[in-house]
Amino acid sequence: GDSVTQMEGPVTLSEEAFLTINCTYTATGYPSLFWYVQYPGEGLQLLLKATKADDKGSNKGFEATYRKETTSFHLEKGSVQVSDSAVYFCALSGAGANSKLTFGKGITLSVRP
């Protein structure tokens, strides 16, 4: 079945550091890929997504590129801020309106001033 693997956390960075959070997936067909973010005390929010190979999703300075050849969707940001401290989930869904989301374990990012 479909699965998503995220790098182990937690991750602690200083403000303005470069961020990479790895995500790889296993799926049949051509899934859509997502990054969700969960800020403390809040629900998951869609951060960005990509629906086909070589697409780049971007939002709030974060980027991720759908790499079919390496089955990866790594999240990057050039300069993190304290406000980026949250839990980040990589996810995929299959084709079709009724497809389900499959999540990775999530990784906690802490950014110190």
Add this chain to the structure above:
Amino acid sequence: GAVVSQHPSRVICKSGTSVKIECRSLDFQATTMFWYRQFPKQSLMLMATSNEGSKATYEQGVEKDKFLINHASLTLSTLTVTSAHPEDSSFYICSARDVSASGNQFFGPGTRLTVL
């Protein structure tokens, strides 16, 4: 953006009692809602898919008689944990899929259930 609320945000109950959790889409209609369970430092595990006006579809290993799901309207789904036991203690999260063309899924803030 679209908002999904959950109530209560946290609940503590005695073993053997039943607990109902509500999930509401506040500014959009959702024909499909999803219920997830999240253990500490674990991923969100899909429990069931709830479709308005029909029976929920449960994932393998989830007891439908223990986790009752009702999706009576386009803005409300409820999850009832019946005869709760300490092993049911967890974080329960719902999400709602917008019926519009975007089809995006929006998540509630979650409900922390503790069974004593």
